[in-house]
Amino acid sequence: MEKTNFKNKFNQDSAQQILYRTLLVRIVEEEIVERYGKPGDRQEMRCPVHLSIGQEAAAVGACYHLTNDDRAFSTHRCHAHYLAKGGSVDKMALELHGKLGGCLDGRGGSMHLMDDDVGMMASVPIVSSSIPLAVGAALSDKIDENKNVSLAFFGDASTEEGVFHESVNFASLKELPVIFVCENNLYSVYTHIDDRQPNRDLSEFGNAHGLKTIKVDGNDVFAVVDAFKDIVCRAREERKPSLVVMDTYRWREHCGVNYDDHLGYRDANELPSWQKRDPVNIAIEAIKDAALMSEKQISNMKISIQKQVSEIFDMAVDAPLPNPELASRFVYA
Numbered sequence: 001m002e003k004t005n006f007k008n009k010f011n012q013d014s015a016q017q018i019l020y021r022t023l024l025v026r027i028v029e030e031e032i033v034e035r036y037g038k039p040g041d042r043q044e045m046r047c048p049v050h051l052s053i054g055q056e057a058a059a060v061g062a063c064y065h066l067t068n069d070d071r072a073f074s075t076h077r078c079h080a081h082y083l084a085k086g087g088s089v090d091k092m093a094l095e096l097h098g099k100l101g102g103c104l105d106g107r108g109g110s111m112h113l114m115d116d117d118v119g120m121m122a123s124v125p126i127v128s129s130s131i132p133l134a135v136g137a138a139l140s141d142k143i144d145e146n147k148n149v150s151l152a153f154f155g156d157a158s159t160e161e162g163v164f165h166e167s168v169n170f171a172s173l174k175e176l177p178v179i180f181v182c183e184n185n186l187y188s189v190y191t192h193i194d195d196r197q198p199n200r201d202l203s204e205f206g207n208a209h210g211l212k213t214i215k216v217d218g219n220d221v222f223a224v225v226d227a228f229k230d231i232v233c234r235a236r237e238e239r240k241p242s243l244v245v246m247d248t249y250r251w252r253e254h255c256g257v258n259y260d261d262h263l264g265y266r267d268a269n270e271l272p273s274w275q276k277r278d279p280v281n282i283a284i285e286a287i288k289d290a291a292l293m294s295e296k297q298i299s300n301m302k303i304s305i306q307k308q309v310s311e312i313f314d315m316a317v318d319a320p321l322p323n324p325e326l327a328s329r330f331v332y333a
């Protein structure tokens with residue numbers, strides 16, 4: 001975002017809050033990288049993990065204007081969405097360790113993070129399956145005549161599922177207060193979008209279904225926050241749906257904590273070129289350019305988050321496992 005534009009739109013408080021959330025997502029996931037499945041460790045985290053390192057800005061920016069009454073729905077790649085929606089790091093760390101006190105008391109693990117206290121309603125790894133849930137929530141909000149907003153996060157591969165189109169069509173027809181948020185990281189596991197879809201822009205799907213559609217730089221958190229101001233307002237005040245398409249990039253393997261570029265499914269220059277557009281660095285540079293925080297303040301913020309997150313993960317390792325009898329709680333015959 002341009003310097004003058006940035007200064008008109010963000011002050012010290014908002015810039016600090018946005019950077020804090022962006023750093024929190026990055027640092028929590030780097031903690032997972034450090035601790036997950038290292039040779040000789042005790043494999044404390046047993047669930048598969050799909051990291052959003054490189055994609056933090058889209059999640060943080062999309063949730064910035066939401067309240068706890070607004071409802072978010074996510075996918076297998078839900079860590080960033082959960083934290084951006086205000087989810088607790090304690091409950092997330094406990095959940096990843098399968099422990100009591102996790103946001104699902106250890107039943108769900110990494111791909112199912114939810115906490116209705118903060119409006120994080122569901123995370124579902126069946127591609128596209130949480131999109132109609134967001135539409136249903138928006139329909140109920142419309143019937144109840146309240147001002148809540150629902151938001152569905154999904155990846156580019158979701159646009160290849162029928163239920164995505166059915167959901168967007170229905171939301172457009174009924175004018176529902178729902179925001180469809182597509183994080184286009186170019187890949188469905190190992191397959192590039194060019195090998196899955198004809199050459200077209202994903203925003204064309206929104207135009208085809210007749211709803212407002214915008215494209216935003218998914219690596220610039222301040223651009224995302226700025227764009228979502230109008231989009232959230234449109235849902236909250238005008239009760240109208242929108243589609244937001246954000247290009248971004250997953251740095252690490254589809255599932256797991258490693259880099260996987262040796263597999264050859266991505267061009268060798270692709271990761272380094274996206275890393276030059278690191279969402280964390282872009283946010284820091286914007287803040288420094290606008291003189292809203294000093295180098296020292298930013299470094300203190302990082303150190304304090306790192307310390308806090310490391311202590312929380314230690315706590316989760318030592319926390320008790322749930323009693324096996326609890327496994328069937330919420331299972332109704």
Ligand SMILES: Cc1ncc(C[n+]2csc(CCOP(=O)(O)OP(=O)(O)O)c2C)c(N)n1
Pocket residue numbers: 076077125126127128154155156157158185187188189254
């Ligand atoms: C209905 C369905 N089909 C296939 C899969 C296997 N699968 C898991 S993740 C994934 C790719 C998802 O890509 P995308 O939606 O773009 O999200 P990303 O992983 O890039 O965040 C696939 C095909 C699935 N979980 N559900």
